Amino acid sequence: MGIDAGMWKLAGSSSSSSTCRRFHASSLGGSSGEVKALVVDDSRINQMLHHKLLDNLGVENLVVCNGKEAVDIHVSGKQFDLILMDIDMPVMNGIEATRKLRDMGIRSVITGISSHTLDHVKQEFIAAGIDEYHEKPLTSAKLLSILNKIKHKD
Amino acid sequence: MGFVRKTALPLWLLGWGAEFLLADMSHLLALLFHQGVLDEQFLHLRQLQDETSPNFVYEVTSIYFRESENLLMNLKLLLTEKEHSDYTKIKVHVNQIMGSSSSIGANRIRNACVAFRAVSDQHNRVGCLRALELLEKEYNYLKNKLHEFFQIEQQRSLAARARYPLPN
Numbered sequence: 001m002g003i004d005a006g007m008w009k010l011a012g013s014s015s016s017s018s019t020c021r022r023f024h025a026s027s028l029g030g031s032s033g034e035v036k037a038l039v040v041d042d043s044r045i046n047q048m049l050h051h052k053l054l055d056n057l058g059v060e061n062l063v064v065c066n067g068k069e070a071v072d073i074h075v076s077g078k079q080f081d082l083i084l085m086d087i088d089m090p091v092m093n094g095i096e097a098t099r100k101l102r103d104m105g106i107r108s109v110i111t112g113i114s115s116h117t118l119d120h121v122k123q124e125f126i127a128a129g130i131d132e133y134h135e136k137p138l139t140s141a142k143l144l145s146i147l148n149k150i151k152h153k154d
Numbered sequence: 155m156g157f158v159r160k161t162a163l164p165l166w167l168l169g170w171g172a173e174f175l176l177a178d179m180s181h182l183l184a185l186l187f188h189q190g191v192l193d194e195q196f197l198h199l200r201q202l203q204d205e206t207s208p209n210f211v212y213e214v215t216s217i218y219f220r221e222s223e224n225l226l227m228n229l230k231l232l233l234t235e236k237e238h239s240d241y242t243k244i245k246v247h248v249n250q251i252m253g254s255s256s257s258i259g260a261n262r263i264r265n266a267c268v269a270f271r272a273v274s275d276q277h278n279r280v281g282c283l284r285a286l287e288l289l290e291k292e293y294n295y296l297k298n299k300l301h302e303f304f305q306i307e308q309q310r311s312l313a314a315r316a317r318y319p320l321p322n
Binding site for chain 2: 049
């Protein structure tokens with residue numbers, strides 16, 4: 001796509017977080033190169049981690065800081081095969097964002113990722129419309145299994 | 155025979171030192187794993203490091219320490235400033251430290267957060283203060299050890315370059 005993998009770009013977003021950055025990563029031509037992913041997480045550490053994981057697998061990916069930005073980016077017309085959605089985020093949390101995206105007719109695979117172990121929170125997340133749930137942290141193995149499911153789904 | 159001016163040591167000796175420093179790094183990591191301070195997630199983090207992101211682990215852990223420091227400070231204020239603590243805010247901060255600790259493999263800090271969350275759910279102020287003390291102790295231990303680790307890594311990198319200097 002013409003942009004070097006791992007390049008950071010300061011987003012002039014409407015996010016409440018002034019330190020929110022968007023990562024753009026071009027496909028590295030790997031086997032997952034056709035898949036596009038959106039990382040939705042307010043934690044900078046997890047943003048870096050998930051961005052790097054996806055990057056290493058050759059998955060084109062974008063990172064946003066909260067649920068509202070995830071919804072807004074879809075409203076702008078962008079589409080993704082995979083959305084990695086955190087639960088606890090400012091402005092709009094992952095449960096609400098998932099609900100809104102499903103109401104909008106977004107059929108992307110939404111994987112809920114959180115450190116919550118409370119059953120009722122997980123159930124609420126599933127009821128909102130996620131396809132699967134993983135405990136943090138996400139590893140290469142977990143991500144590969146998610147990506148394989150997407151490929152077989154297609 | 156070439157010499158590195160500052161150390162006045164022959165290049166071949168400095169280069170040999172890279173192996174010893176690598177051993178030091180391995181021993182330190184093994185100790186931290188054995189003590190349960192780190193878990194396999196830290197290894198996953200190291201595996202992500204490559205030529206496109208050669209300082210990935212250092213960058214991620216630096217952000218972790220910076221953010222955790224602020225969160226710990228906030229927790230202290232929440233528990234000491236007012237007569238009645240805001241346990242909702244306390245839980246949010248503890249969850250944040252717990253989440254990021256899981257992400258870098260800081261196992262004992264994560265466990266300390268689990269214990270902290272339990273006493274915070276009970277609105278037990280004394281328990282929370284004790285939990286915070288333990289959390290700070292674990293945090294400082296990890297911070298010191300990783301600082302040591304990255305220092306050795308840096309020295310090893312320098313030593314390796316001395317062994318295989320670039321041609322003029």
